[in-house]
Amino acid sequence: MTTTVDAGRPAVHHKTPGAAGPRRRPGRIRRAALPYLLLLPALILELLVHLVPMVIGVVMSFKELTQFYIRNWTAAPWSGPENYRISVDFDAPVGEALLHSFLVTVGFTLLSVALCWLIGTAAAICMQDTFRGRGLLRALFLVPYALPVYAAVITWVFMFQHDNGLVNHVLHDQLHLTDKPSFWLIGDNSFYALLTVSVWKGWPFAFLIVMAGLQNIPRELYEAAALDGAGMWQQIRRITLPSLRPVNQVLVLVLFLWTFNDFNTPYVMFGRAAPRAADLVSVHIYQASFVSWDFGTGSAMSVLLLLFLLLVTGVYLALTSRGRRTADV
Numbered sequence: 001m002t003t004t005v006d007a008g009r010p011a012v013h014h015k016t017p018g019a020a021g022p023r024r025r026p027g028r029i030r031r032a033a034l035p036y037l038l039l040l041p042a043l044i045l046e047l048l049v050h051l052v053p054m055v056i057g058v059v060m061s062f063k064e065l066t067q068f069y070i071r072n073w074t075a076a077p078w079s080g081p082e083n084y085r086i087s088v089d090f091d092a093p094v095g096e097a098l099l100h101s102f103l104v105t106v107g108f109t110l111l112s113v114a115l116c117w118l119i120g121t122a123a124a125i126c127m128q129d130t131f132r133g134r135g136l137l138r139a140l141f142l143v144p145y146a147l148p149v150y151a152a153v154i155t156w157v158f159m160f161q162h163d164n165g166l167v168n169h170v171l172h173d174q175l176h177l178t179d180k181p182s183f184w185l186i187g188d189n190s191f192y193a194l195l196t197v198s199v200w201k202g203w204p205f206a207f208l209i210v211m212a213g214l215q216n217i218p219r220e221l222y223e224a225a226a227l228d229g230a231g232m233w234q235q236i237r238r239i240t241l242p243s244l245r246p247v248n249q250v251l252v253l254v255l256f257l258w259t260f261n262d263f264n265t266p267y268v269m270f271g272r273a274a275p276r277a278a279d280l281v282s283v284h285i286y287q288a289s290f291v292s293w294d295f296g297t298g299s300a301m302s303v304l305l306l307l308f309l310l311l312v313t314g315v316y317l318a319l320t321s322r323g324r325r326t327a328d329v
Contacts, residue, residue, distance in 0.1 A: 060073065060076075060299040061084070061299035061302070061303050063078055064076055064078075065295040065299070067293035083296045083300035086297055087301050087304060101279045101281045104279055105280045105282075108191065108194065108195060108259070108280065113256050113259055115199045115203070116202040116255055117206050119206070120204070120206025121206065123141060123203070124207050124210035124211040127207075127211060141207055144204050145201065145202075145205050154268060156196075157269055163181070168181040185270065185275075187277065190275040193269070194266055194280075198262065202259065206255065210248075213243075214244070225239060249320045253317075261309075262280065262282060270283075
């Protein structure tokens with residue numbers, strides 16, 4: 001017996017009683033929402049730790065908040081933009097001190113970031129070749145970055161002591177490079193002492209990031225360049241640095257933000273009253289807020305610092321992204 005099927009009639013599929021149907025839409029929605037639910041605790045914690053204090057700080061910057069209103073800061077009188085006017089009035093003592101602190105911080109940050117990047121990159125390039133003891137050297141290079149900041153900085157404070165510090169002992173007593181022992185924690189030398197500690201703490205991070213970026217450069221490029229007669233410096237200029245450009249763009253920005261906002265290093269080295277030559281803006285804002293008890297002006301300075309860092313970050317990202325698109329073309 002033969003069965004004919006009409007070619008123009010669509011086939012009809014009958015569901016069998018136990019067959020599984022399409023998945024339900026509510027279950028699909030629950031699965032799609034699961035990652036966001038898992039991220040919700042971290043998001044709430046981020047809001048509580050960062051965003052809420054930031055909003056409160058902005059509100060405080062528009063209040064005349066002094067020690068008389070610490071118990072109930074919401075009752076402080078509203079001052080409007082007066083705190084910002086005082087902060088940017090560079091002819092007045094408060095504005096002049098803030099401007100000086102800002103310029104010191106800019107110079108300190110530029111020197112620290114440049115030296116950290118230079119030393120870290122040079123060390124990472126030297127550690128690329130295989131030799132005996134390379135693993136031990138890599139581990140030793142990361143020790144300053146792994147040490148707690150307070151332990152590391154306090155150790156440097158002892159070494160910078162005038163009478164019995166290691167730095168003066170080496171420079172004056174051993175090498176005879178100075179006429180007399182120098183004061184490193186006061187006066188103009190405090191800037192160089194702070195810069196030394198900052199570079200010593202920061203360059204291992206640059207070394208770690210650059211060393212990771214070097215792993216993505218094919219060794220065949222160096223072998224081909226060597227066959228074409230390129231020397232070490234030509235290989236670094238033509239292969240290493242262009243290949244590390246995306247890594248360096250992120251590295252420089254992170255180092256800049258970390259160094260510009262660094263509070264622990266100058267505070268541990270100099271205490272609440274940093275020397276004028278090493279008066280970084282982070283410590284200056286702390287002094288304006290917790291030493292002078294002028295929390296309104298200190299909050300206004302903090303907001304101005306935040307706006308400056310946002311502006312620098314935006315301009316830097318715009319310039320680097322434009323340069324990256326130009327290089328891709």
